[in-house]
Amino acid sequence: MPINLTINGKPVQAREGQTVLEVCWENHISLPTLCHHPDLTPVGACRLCVVEVEKMRGLIASCTLPATEGMVVRTETPKVVEERKFILEMLLTDHPNDCMTCESNGDCELQNAVYQYQVPWPEHKGARHNYPAGADPNPFVFTDFNKCILCTRCVRACAEIQGRNVWGVAFRGFNDRIVAGADVTMLEAGCESCGACAAYCPTGALTDKPSRGQARSYQMKKVTTTCVYCGVGCQFDLNVRSGRVVKVTSNPKAPVNGMALCVKGRYGYEFIHHPDRLTKPLVKKDGAFVETTWEEALSLIGKKFAQVKKENGADAFATLASAKATNEENYLIQKFTRVVMGTNNVDHCARL
């Protein structure tokens, strides 16, 4: 049963269980958000997505408001805009004014919202937090909680996507702070350095340490690729600047993994430009490996395989396949072993 409601005077339909925010986005009505992410449980903490709803008191956060029949919603009334400006102003009163050097500049949801609502930098005499930036020694995630807006997306991503529950909220009120475990380092709190927290962070509070200072988001070209580390087939975007991969970002449209990646996929890209990396096949000649062509290498392998089969029989041959290869590649390996080599000696490292 579709639910009929009116948003900004326009009749729209919603499905059972949809929130007003989802209905708005589906109907191309833009609403700013900070704490909301479609992958994560809604919390309604930032209040930026507030709307006016007829017959409801005050302003209601649309991310946690289920759409109901006959609802009349207004998303950009003066009252709503004033509230959003107020919220952004409040956030800025406890936020550093350093977009110039901020890693997230150009890719920051807070910056986008402040820009959209043209909130001026508040002249403000009150308290401001001054946490040490980069305090956590994690080799992959850089922390700067001065930029944290306490949206708890990192907390939810770690708990709901990665299942590690590293992050939590400690203290109370203005002194609320995101902490790892019981305020220990990330690694001590059981962090696997998957970087999901940094991927979901809407501001510059959690960023990718190896990429700091390498490039602005708009200076990088995104190239979608499939991870080479294992057979799961995660996809992500290589961020390329001047022909060099400087960063990996999650691709929300990745069919297998969505935003989730492991430490190898997200941060293990340095091998790409490593001088020790093999880029051509090597063949041993006179006791030493020398570079050669694929043609020569493959014909040498074919010759040796045929020789073994002829001299010692097919069962002298066996293949051990890898979990890093895809299912299709593993299928081809066993096909090759059975049909070409004529033996059933097929095994796989993941059988253990």
Place this chain on the structure above:
Amino acid sequence: MPTLRSHILISGDPVSLARGAEAIKGAVESELAYYALTDEVAVALSGNLRLAPEQLPAAVIYPDDVTYGPITLNDVPLIVSEHLYKGRIVDALQITTKPLTGAIVRVPAREGALFAQQRVVLARAGIINPESIEDYVAHDGYAALGHALTRMTPAQVVQEITDAGLQGRGGAGFPVGKKLNLVAKAPGEEKFVLCNADESEPGTFKDRLIIEGDPHSVLEGMLLAGYAIGARVGYIYIRGEYHLARERLEQAIRQARAMGLLGEGIFATDFTFDIHVHSGAGAYICGEESALIESFEGKRGEPRIRPPFPTTVGVWGRPTAVNNVESLANLPPIVKNGASWYRSIGTAKCPGTKVYTMLGDVNVTGLIEVPMGTTLRTVIEVYGGGMKQGKPFKLAQTGGSAGAIIDASFLDVPMDFAELAARGGGLGSGALLIAGPDTCVVDLAHVLLRFFASESCGKCVPCRIGTTRAKEILARLADARATLDDIHQLERIANNMQAAAFCGLGQAAAVPILTGLRFFRNEFVAHAEQHCLAGVCPMRGEPPAAKRRFGRKELATAA
């Protein structure tokens, strides 16, 4: 099970026991058996009846509230046949002849203490021994439960409470009957009653005194609520600092279990119910019902998204009736005396009584219970003994820290949820802070916002940062470092906080600012012009002539 129509309590103190009280009890039992009254009259050895030694042993018969003494074995047949069988009081044996008017008989009020005009919730507090279930039973305790379990269906109990028009006494005033009905109708096999005893509103201590004075009334209210909604377990979330109240509750639960009033097959019906107590850890936010549930489940005390409301998704995802202590303590009298009796007290829109905690510049502070609709003037003049030193009334804050600051124009408004709300005030949890001319509104608001800033859970932006910024502005106002722009910004913060904070507490934190500005804007403006009209605020660190701040004991020295 047949319903008991009378109780006879034989004094069981050492003196009475030495004079054969147990033999008298045996004789009463055999006489009752002779008249086939065993199922209708309960006999018990009570605790100390607080009578003079020459009047012992004595017997008290309830509900008539008639005391006989001293009595001997020879008097037993007469008492049983005349009083219990025929219903005639034996005047010759009575200690004091009390006319049976049906009115609740009171012990004289302690000198200097507050006297009560009409007590429903506190009917027994201060009269019975709160550590004795026998005392509670002797004062009609658990009669409502027995009546409900044996003669009413759960739906009838809900209907009775709905008809009575009881509104939640935690502050929001949500109709209790409606809430119980929602939980009763919510899908799910397992349901819970959760008593909110996390009384964290500064200046409010009614729930503590209700529990300390009459713990069984809360248990009985929970049993009735549990029966009404089909719950088998109830929990009490009690404020961590309430040690005595917690001990009293736990003892009361042990006593009720021993008497079969908690556990399986209560009153020989198939109703099963048990109650457990859980202590909070000192957070204001945990008085908000959904944060209370989070905290109860062992999580960080932060409010939940609503809907779904606790009535459908509460403790461990089950439908839960979360009720304030005072609301629950109202249930036994309503069930016992009926909705129309309850509606005869208080106002048409808000029936019943309200327990207030009165503090501030009145001569007598403390706990009072008066009918809804009693005016602030009456409360101050009659129960508060007038303003301290005869000074004029300046303002009151009703409902604790998050309550409205109201001025003298409210003195003659009948106080109930509806009337105060219609005038921009609020009854809240029942704290009445009364202040005279030595109080500065800016100073008061500053103290309140300091509290809110330190107690905000920090979940949502408007409350987390808004309370701190408001506190800073008020501090600047009090120190003559603020401008008119700051007042404008203060009002803006409060308006936006009220409109969009995540939970009721964040929204209510704006109330003292907005009502303070509404009724006393001139004082705020004066501070921006570097004057404190009440002579309280330090104003650039210089101590004023008559310094007096909230939260301190210092009194005005001015005559």
